[in-house]
Amino acid sequence: MAEPTLLARYLPILQWGRTYNGSVLTNDLVAAVIVTIMLIPQSLAYALLAGLPPVVGLYASILPLVAYALFGTSRTLAVGPVAVLSLMTASAAGAVAAQDTAEYLEAAITLAALSGIMLAVLGFLRLGFLANLLSHPVISGFITASGILIATSQIKHILGISGGGDNWPEMLGSLASNIGLTNPWTLAIGIPATLFLFWVRGGLKPALLRIGLKPRAADIAAKAGPVIAVALTILAAVMLDLAEKGVDLVGAIPQGLPPFATPSTDMDLIAQLWVPALLISVIGFVESVSVAQTLAAKRRQRIAPDQELIGLGASNIASAFSGGYPVTGGFARSVVNFDAGAETPAAGAYTAIGIALASLFLTPLLFSLPIATLAATIIVAVLSLVDLKTPGQLWRYSKADFAAHLATIVTTLLAGVELGVITGVVVGLLLYLWRASRPHAAIVGRVPETEHFRNVERHDVFTVPHVLSIRIDESLTYLNARWLEEYVLERVADQPEVRHVILMCSAVNEVDASGLESLEAINHRLSDSGIDLHLSEVKGPVMDRLKRTEFLEKIGGRVFLSQNRAFRELSRDNADPSLPDDIARGLI
């Protein structure tokens, strides 16, 4: 495949659009209808989770999809509101305004705008690699803890009581103090809806297969479970007049297309929101890219992570200007889109049309939808995110990764989503830097009758007392430069007969300026003690750079192409009669 032009790189639609035809259109349209049906209750539910009016969820599912279709590189990613970002939006907006106020909605819109701008800027600067700072253990810990927080936050809607809190202790405390006010009618809707949705997730697909549906059709039909729950509970609410009995209903949703909205330009508000917006951007990007990569690999397609940042940035900016809140590529909806046969991002645009039609004509039907049904949808969706196997696996595999995972879970539960992510990143980075500052190195000796050199502690190898060979198993960078000095000088201090030190650099891919200064310092200090410093097996690119410095002239010893040659020549250098036979045999 030829390299795309600059324009085509920033507008992927120019690539896939050229081969668009009738059969692709049909497949995309079918996928769009299925995803639309699934998205309507989900969008309402996630808006509820974000503490926003339900219609905001619909707005966030229209223009963002069109923007992603223009700028995104995944063929099948479905963009829109997702659970974790909804929770993060609630936490950030809740910190600057009270729910159900215009300020709260403005904060959510501003978050989307800030996040969109940040994503696009990161994309243009090609800084997608920063998402690497979120390791798998941190992400999975964050998702598990968020799942628990989100499910807990929805229990109040199942009970029909009020409550709040940004973290688990607060949420549980507010539930405990209000549980006496439970509305039995709300409970009578919420509990069956939850059980039904759990059954849909686990039991419906096998049942559909038993009555003869094909696996793919059964899969898709099972995803429509929430729509059935919505229809049945609306019916119940109307027939039993549940509004009279104190059951919270969705109520009037404004009919019509998304409004033109403008994010706030108040610098005080932006100062309060930029950190949460950055976290929302990074978490959203990581979630979206993981999904997009998984799906792309299944069809041997590729995505371009830096262009994905631009695509998601455009989506969020579109969301902000159409009265929505932060969006990203969601796992469940993308899989449905993929399974339903979507072939190009156009399917997303058709889905947008579907949601737009729904918000024009269907919203009156949702007037009597109980909030408890939406809460049940959320609870069932997020509990599948809670992963109880990972902690044990990590504990067995790597204590450092386990520590980062646990720190993320505990902080997220106790101090909320923002501190949770930050703690995970910081703990992961500190552990990484700690290990990077103590790289692996070994004193090596020659394996008898070969040219190989191995760790003296693990193998039965040959050494001579006046030559010390140290193999360094890492690039020399500023993180381990100080360690290198200490390590070499301590090994020399332990072996007073040493006259030659050979640093075997076969695993050294890079020597940065700090590493070079440490080598110079080591050379200087060894010279002071009458010891020569030699290098062996220096890689080509490293040697090229060393040649641009004065180091190779200052060095007391020499640079050898092979460790074997260095050892052979230097052990001979002041050979004494006590040396073993194989010097005589010419093996060294």
Add this chain to the structure above:
Amino acid sequence: MAEPTLLARYLPILQWGRTYNGSVLTNDLVAAVIVTIMLIPQSLAYALLAGLPPVVGLYASILPLVAYALFGTSRTLAVGPVAVLSLMTASAAGAVAAQDTAEYLEAAITLAALSGIMLAVLGFLRLGFLANLLSHPVISGFITASGILIATSQIKHILGISGGGDNWPEMLGSLASNIGLTNPWTLAIGIPATLFLFWVRGGLKPALLRIGLKPRAADIAAKAGPVIAVALTILAAVMLDLAEKGVDLVGAIPQGLPPFATPSTDMDLIAQLWVPALLISVIGFVESVSVAQTLAAKRRQRIAPDQELIGLGASNIASAFSGGYPVTGGFARSVVNFDAGAETPAAGAYTAIGIALASLFLTPLLFSLPIATLAATIIVAVLSLVDLKTPGQLWRYSKADFAAHLATIVTTLLAGVELGVITGVVVGLLLYLWRASRPHAAIVGRVPETEHFRNVERHDVFTVPHVLSIRIDESLTYLNARWLEEYVLERVADQPEVRHVILMCSAVNEVDASGLESLEAINHRLSDSGIDLHLSEVKGPVMDRLKRTEFLEKIGGRVFLSQNRAFRELSRDNADPSLPDDIARGLI
């Protein structure tokens, strides 16, 4: 040397104290006298630089030295006020209070206390490795920029005008607007004093050698230059009655021992000061450890960096409680101490006694010392810190290191010391993470007639189309896990005939949980395409951990001890007649 007991580790005096005798005492006493003479003008000058009353500099040179003698591990480090920390103290204290107020002094004392506590905590937690985050290019950039800032800040004292500013543009602006008010008498003291001190630094030692002094004696005598300048300008001030002519003099310094002071416990103040205190701690620690390591290596001694943190922490706490400000091990004074023959930290304690005697009896003599003399001392001392060679060397050696260096210099000059350090650390870390996220890897083939495998792009090697061998030159960690997936899958996409992928892991020292997940994802996706994933040359410790997981059972292919064996067996696997001769020759 036996491992010290826990108590002896935390109280190094228990080790060196046991062998203390008369000849060591004599050497230490001589060194103490010389250092005391040098320290008196320096302490006054640095207190001036910190914006504090001169006597605070003396206080900071008494108890901190005793504390370091008890807890420090360097035999010859001389602790006290230093230029860079004085500038950082002025910047931090100036942000919360106006100079010459009780609040300003309290802020300086509190900075010392916070910094002392942080250093000690870092030491007990053995977190000294965090200082590695300051790379050589960042430190040297910071020192150069600080030298320029400090010298600029002192010009006003040479001119006898007032001025201020935390950064270069502010300082230059305030100088430019006040230069018309220059006091000619101050200038007449300041310019000759500066020139004299420059000559002392460059020309005095050769002159002393010419008149027959021994090199070491000449060295030490040259360091006494500031004392001569102090004496001469005091004389001039008294004889010419310069106070009458508007020349600023040191004035009355309270006589007596340091008072008992208490740092503030006001949480608002601490909230404002903790970031500068942390930066002061890290910069101070890095400066001190570099000096201590250099001197220790000259005598084949060792220092213990984590215990150094405790020693410097104790010094700063001692400084705070005796009315001083942040201190650390200084370069110039430590070298003088070393050259003058100090053998143990006791020399520091004797110096403390010397300074205490001076603050009891000598301070009246300093009444008429012109401030311009102290400013000249500072200017001459810090201009030697400015290093104009390093930027060019870094540019030639490593563009990334040059970028971190330049960013540190520019930010320090334009935005002050705190932002300068932070920028340097962040830029250095980002560049490191960027490189760590794109490690080196290569497709390898067999060097004909050998068992060696080399990069196909650099060597003329043998490969077969259905076997793809990829050598990974880095540990697999979360920073490069996403890269690994992309790299392997893209190489496979480029070579459609591939049926076997061999990852050659000879340089993989570690696979963390994210790396493992990426290997699993690669295996999964390759399996989907009917390709087997194999590993070769997996190191022992890595293999041990992989065995604790299900990965080795799930993997489509096998784990081979050597790359050669893997390649030989897999190329044979579906050998076809078009393969070259050396298969027939049994070489693969």
